[in-house]
Amino acid sequence: MARDSLILIVDDDPHIREVLRFALEKAGFRTTEAQDGVEAVKAFDSWKPDLIILDILMPELDGTEVCKAIRLRSDVPIIFLSSKDEEIDRILGLELGGDDYVTKPFSPRELVARVKAVLRRLVEKAERPTETGSTPKTPNVLTHGLLRLDLDRYQASWDGREVVLTVTEFGILRTLMAFPGKVFTRDELMDGAYSYDNIVTDRTIDSHVRRVRSKFAAVGGNPVETAHGIGYKLGPCR
Numbered sequence: 001m002a003r004d005s006l007i008l009i010v011d012d013d014p015h016i017r018e019v020l021r022f023a024l025e026k027a028g029f030r031t032t033e034a035q036d037g038v039e040a041v042k043a044f045d046s047w048k049p050d051l052i053i054l055d056i057l058m059p060e061l062d063g064t065e066v067c068k069a070i071r072l073r074s075d076v077p078i079i080f081l082s083s084k085d086e087e088i089d090r091i092l093g094l095e096l097g098g099d100d101y102v103t104k105p106f107s108p109r110e111l112v113a114r115v116k117a118v119l120r121r122l123v124e125k126a127e128r129p130t131e132t133g134s135t136p137k138t139p140n141v142l143t144h145g146l147l148r149l150d151l152d153r154y155q156a157s158w159d160g161r162e163v164v165l166t167v168t169e170f171g172i173l174r175t176l177m178a179f180p181g182k183v184f185t186r187d188e189l190m191d192g193a194y195s196y197d198n199i200v201t202d203r204t205i206d207s208h209v210r211r212v213r214s215k216f217a218a219v220g221g222n223p224v225e226t227a228h229g230i231g232y233k234l235g236p237c238r
Contacts, residue, residue, distance in 0.1 A: 005119055006030045008049035010040040010066065011081065012058045016104075020053060023108035024115065037061025041069050049076065050122070051115060054098075056082035064096055071097045075164050077118045081106070095207050099168045121167050122154070142177045145237030147223050149177055158221035158237075168193050169212050172205070176224065176234040185231040 007029050009020045014035070021031045032047050034040040038060045044052065052070070056063035067078055078097065083104040100114050140151040146159040154170055156163045165173065175192030176184060184192075186205045193208070209224055209232060216223055225235040 004028065004030055005050040006032065006047060007115065008032055008034065008040070008043055008047065008052045010034045010037070010043075010052060010058070010063070011055040012036055013055075016055075016081075019108055020111070023112050027112045027116070029115070037063065037066045040066045044070055044074075044076075051077045051079065051119060053079050053081055053111070053115070056080055067096045067098060075166055077122065077167055079111070079114060079118070081111075095211060097166055097211070099166050118167055121171065142174065144177055144180050144223075144234060146221065147177070147234075147237040149174055158216055158219045158223070161219040163215050163219060163221070165212065165215065169208055169215075172208055173212060173223065176232065180234045183227040183230050183233045189232065 007024050009017050009024075009031055010033070011017050011020070012035050017033050017035070021033065024031050032043055032049065034043045036059050040052075040054065041061070043049075054063045054066060058066075061069075063080060063082070067080075070076065070078070075097075077099045079100045079102060080098045081102050081104065099118055102111055102114065142149040142151065148157045149155070149170070150157075151174065154165075154167070156165050156170065156173065171193035172189055175189055176182075178192075189205050193205075213222065213224055221237070223235055223237050225233050227233055
């Protein structure tokens with residue numbers, strides 16, 4: 001996990017921004033802030049942060065609209081922050097491309113742990129030892145039919161066409177591809193995609209799978225099959 005990663009904090013409450021800034025900087029992160037959605041989009045374009053903590057209920061432009069705008073140009077990790085605790089709101093946030101969802105009031109320590117977990121997965125490649133010598137490194141790639149995952153670059157493709165996934169979506173697909181044909185329960189997919197202790201509901205996994213299917217459908221693919229009453233498995237990918 002890169003200690004100097006830049007975190008964009010977006011919230012209209014200055015007290016919450018202050019609490020988050022203190023907790024994140026104490027943990028070794030750099031921070032920048034925005035107090036509404038319009039400022040958030042401008043800050044993203046200016047600073048290119050490594051992760052965004054994004055409040056949903058804000059003036060000018062709410063968090064869901066900010067997420068939509070950013071997802072058009074980037075797969076930067078987004079952790080939604082909201083006082084709304086209804087399951088439908090959590091699912092909506094994940095459907096829009098969020099990597100996690102935290103409700104207020106929250107524990108700053110827990111939020112920092114979630115930030116670290118998401119970023120840790122992003123820098124796995126950088127943390128691997130670099131091979132030296134004249135022999136080129138073998139690409140760390142999983143393939144199954146028309147589906148290809150480059151584990152070093154966090155890139156997915158179907159029949160040569162790139163599919164942009166969030167970190168969590170990539171983790172779910174990587175878990176399925178590790179054992180083609182195996183039926184994974186939702187709990188097993190949670191363990192594979194989330195590298196920290198967190199309460200993740202069945203609906204959360206279902207939401208991420210729907211997004212994966214939707215993205216691959218756009219390029220003519222369908223990598224994930226449902227095992228009714230159990231969970232999911234990797235399809236034939238033909």
